[in-house]
Amino acid sequence: MGGAIAIETLLATQTLWHAGRSAAIAADGEPTGHAALDALLPQRGWPRRALTELLLPADGVGELALLMPTLARFTQAGATVALIAPPYLPYAPAWQAGGVDLNHLQLVDAAARDALWAFEQCLRSGACAAVLGWPAQADAAALRRLQVAADSGACLGFALRDRRHADNPSPAALRLVHAGAGAGAGAWQVRKCRGGPAPLQAFAPDPC
Amino acid sequence: MLWACILLPQLALDAVLRRLPDPARPLALVGGPAQLRTLHAVNAAAAAAGLRAGMRLTAAHALLPEAALVDHDAQAESRWQQFLAAWAYRHSSQVGAQWPGCLLLEVRASFGLLGPWPRIEARLREELTALGFSHRIAMAPTPRAAHVLAGLRDGLSVSNPAAIRELLDRVPVRRARLPDDTGERLHRMGLRDLRSVRALPAGGLRRRFGAALLDHLARLYGEADDALTLYRPPDRFDLRIELGYDVESHTPLLFPLRRMIGDLCTYLSIRDGGVQRFTLRLEQETAHTDVDVGLLAAERAPGLLFELTRSRLERVQLERPVLALRLIAHELPPFVPATRDLFDVRTQQNLPWPQLRERLRARLGDAAVHRVAPTCDPRPERAWRRVDADGGAIAPAPPRPPRPAWLLPRPVPLRDVRLRLVAGPERLESGWWDGEDARRDYYVLETSQGQRAWAFAPPGEQGGWMLHGWFA
Numbered sequence: 001m002g003g004a005i006a007i008e009t010l011l012a013t014q015t016l017w018h019a020g021r022s023a024a025i026a027a028d029g030e031p032t033g034h035a036a037l038d039a040l041l042p043q044r045g046w047p048r049r050a051l052t053e054l055l056l057p058a059d060g061v062g063e064l065a066l067l068m069p070t071l072a073r074f075t076q077a078g079a080t081v082a083l084i085a086p087p088y089l090p091y092a093p094a095w096q097a098g099g100v101d102l103n104h105l106q107l108v109d110a111a112a113r114d115a116l117w118a119f120e121q122c123l124r125s126g127a128c129a130a131v132l133g134w135p136a137q138a139d140a141a142a143l144r145r146l147q148v149a150a151d152s153g154a155c156l157g158f159a160l161r162d163r164r165h166a167d168n169p170s171p172a173a174l175r176l177v178h179a180g181a182g183a184g185a186g187a188w189q190v191r192k193c194r195g196g197p198a199p200l201q202a203f204a205p206d207p208c
Numbered sequence: 209m210l211w212a213c214i215l216l217p218q219l220a221l222d223a224v225l226r227r228l229p230d231p232a233r234p235l236a237l238v239g240g241p242a243q244l245r246t247l248h249a250v251n252a253a254a255a256a257a258g259l260r261a262g263m264r265l266t267a268a269h270a271l272l273p274e275a276a277l278v279d280h281d282a283q284a285e286s287r288w289q290q291f292l293a294a295w296a297y298r299h300s301s302q303v304g305a306q307w308p309g310c311l312l313l314e315v316r317a318s319f320g321l322l323g324p325w326p327r328i329e330a331r332l333r334e335e336l337t338a339l340g341f342s343h344r345i346a347m348a349p350t351p352r353a354a355h356v357l358a359g360l361r362d363g364l365s366v367s368n369p370a371a372i373r374e375l376l377d378r379v380p381v382r383r384a385r386l387p388d389d390t391g392e393r394l395h396r397m398g399l400r401d402l403r404s405v406r407a408l409p410a411g412g413l414r415r416r417f418g419a420a421l422l423d424h425l426a427r428l429y430g431e432a433d434d435a436l437t438l439y440r441p442p443d444r445f446d447l448r449i450e451l452g453y454d455v456e457s458h459t460p461l462l463f464p465l466r467r468m469i470g471d472l473c474t475y476l477s478i479r480d481g482g483v484q485r486f487t488l489r490l491e492q493e494t495a496h497t498d499v500d501v502g503l504l505a506a507e508r509a510p511g512l513l514f515e516l517t518r519s520r521l522e523r524v525q526l527e528r529p530v531l532a533l534r535l536i537a538h539e540l541p542p543f544v545p546a547t548r549d550l551f552d553v554r555t556q557q558n559l560p561w562p563q564l565r566e567r568l569r570a571r572l573g574d575a576a577v578h579r580v581a582p583t584c585d586p587r588p589e590r591a592w593r594r595v596d597a598d599g600g601a602i603a604p605a606p607p608r609p610p611r612p613a614w615l616l617p618r619p620v621p622l623r624d625v626r627l628r629l630v631a632g633p634e635r636l637e638s639g640w641w642d643g644e645d646a647r648r649d650y651y652v653l654e655t656s657q658g659q660r661a662w663a664f665a666p667p668g669e670q671g672g673w674m675l676h677g678w679f680a
Binding site: 057058059060061062063064065068080086087088089090091092093094095096097098101102103105106107108109110114117118121122125126127128178180186 | 565567576581588593605608611616657660
């Protein structure tokens with residue numbers, strides 16, 4: 001056989017897929033809690049053991065509302081969720097109203113320099129079910145480290161970054177861009193998703 | 209109990225020699241006041257050329273001008289004794305380092321783990337040779353007897369109490385390590401061995417030589433208990449090596465560095481700990497440069513640590529010559545060797561949350577990791593509190609209208625020309641009891657960027673917005 005590899009192996013490992021035909025991908029994602037978003041994503045949920053990037057035009061556009069069902073489910077199940085150097089104070093009554101069990105929500109204060117380190121440590125440790133970070137200064141190499149750390153720690157990593165990074169390549173398994181104000185206000189567009197072409201439709205959460 | 213005594217006859221010299229790349233070159237330690245410099249110790253090559261301890265420096269210069277001279281550091285000896293005590297702690301849980309120039313180990317308790325005495329002895333010798341310290345080892349049922357035997361002959365070991373008594377009886381008084389100059393005085397009185405000393409009436413001995421001699425003899429023969437101060441390993445590692453010459457490039461630093469890392473790892477394996485962060489301090493004339501080494505997980509493999517430190521060190525620009533190296537490790541976390549189950553699919557680095565939290569706190573500060581909990585106060589800035597300690601279930605907050613997930617640490621003015629009112633007002637009037645009363649009308653606003661803001665205005669007004677949170 002020499003160096004020949006059967007095409008089925010490549011298809012099975014998802015390194016190769018048919019354009020236009022949605023590859024048979026195991027729907028093993030972590031449910032997002034939004035049925036419409038689950039339907040858009042190839043794994044039918046957040047990719048496990050991977051970094052997800054949320055690209056925001058500004059803070060406070062609904063990024064937490066998007067994550068809240070997942071975080072609520074994790075914390076209620078007793079798994080730890082860590083916030084690494086959040087930009088504002090997580091307002092305890094609101095998080096509790098969102099269903100998060102605050103006993104399992106850990107906050108880590110860190111300066112910008114140490115925040116990446118803390119983010120990676122939390123991802124890699126395997127002690128957390130999900131880790132949220134705000135890596136403002138992270139470059140592609142740092143994001144790759146985070147992605148690898150999320151993989152080795154079997155953890156969901158969420159990197160919340162500014163939308164101007166959307167055009168830069170990123171090793172994250174899933175990238176969601178917030179449309180901002182104007183046309184399609186409040187909608188999330190899938191920029192990249194591992195295991196399939198990015199869906200064209202945007203996901204608009206229910207107005208609250 | 210059986211005590212092994214490790215005599216370190218040239219501790220100060222070995223400590224210097226072991227960090228030199230070529231220990232065979234003639235070398236002498238110099239001590240004494242500046243006007244009267246004398247040799248403190250010499251190595252074999254220097255001794256072969258005729259140099260002796262106690263010789264004047266000028267005489268040594270005349271005999272062997274090319275001999276390397278190193279200043280004798282009086283404190284180095286006890287520092288190295290402590291280091292070796294740490295090393296010995298690996299072989300025995302009872303280690304005494306209170307007598308200068310020797311170490312005592314209780315070995316009987318170690319037989320079960322490490323094997324019979326010849327095997328332990330071989331192991332001690334092998335490791336001491338690898339560490340670069342010359343030594344004499346002896347074993348006896350009491351610490352003092354072991355000390356005496358080590359001075360008599362290297363490798364002597366007697367475990368039978370009757371045999372040791374007989375052997376001690378024949379020890380010359382000058383070699384019995386009697387307190388002060390008692391041995392010499394007894395010898396001049398014509399008493400040759402311990403048997404004849406012990407045959408003398410105790411009352412007379414006590415009058416002439418004091419109680420110390422009788423105490424010593426009783427402890428030597430095991431008739432009285434010998435209370436040793438046992439060694440306790442310290443909780444931090446701090447090792448300093450003076451280079452003795454100016455180093456302006458990286459390469460000459462690597463040899464002492466390898467020794468230091470090796471010593472660190474020896475120490476870590478004794479503690480059964482690892483190291484995650486340590487600092488290599490390059491001491492210069494007036495300042496010092498710190499090279500911080502941080503690892504993702506606790507490690508204690510010398511090769512790995514050396515390579516890591518070396519790569520960090522080589523990135524440092526040496527602007528001034530380096531005079532000394534110092535290795536400081538404050539945090540010595542427990543070392544968890546990477547074990548992998550045959551069928552384990554879970555990540556091998558799986559770390560429980562408490563350990564992860566300790567690691568984060570170690571680097572970011574003790575207060576860095578915390579939780580939040582709601583309180584009953586209606587004022588938003590007081591409706592939450594930090595929870596630093598573990599435990600204590602967090603109670604639910606009283607029901608209130610929708611609150612933002614992000615709260616600003618303090619309200620800031622919200623300036624936006626295109627604000628859209630979404631909901632409000634919610635009148636909040638509270639806090640008259642503690643002097644910080646708040647009267648505000650809270651509104652939910654939408655900014656031009658699509659953010660949902662939680663802002664307040666003075667009661668009855670709709671302007672002068674103060675932003676207090678984001679509905680994220």
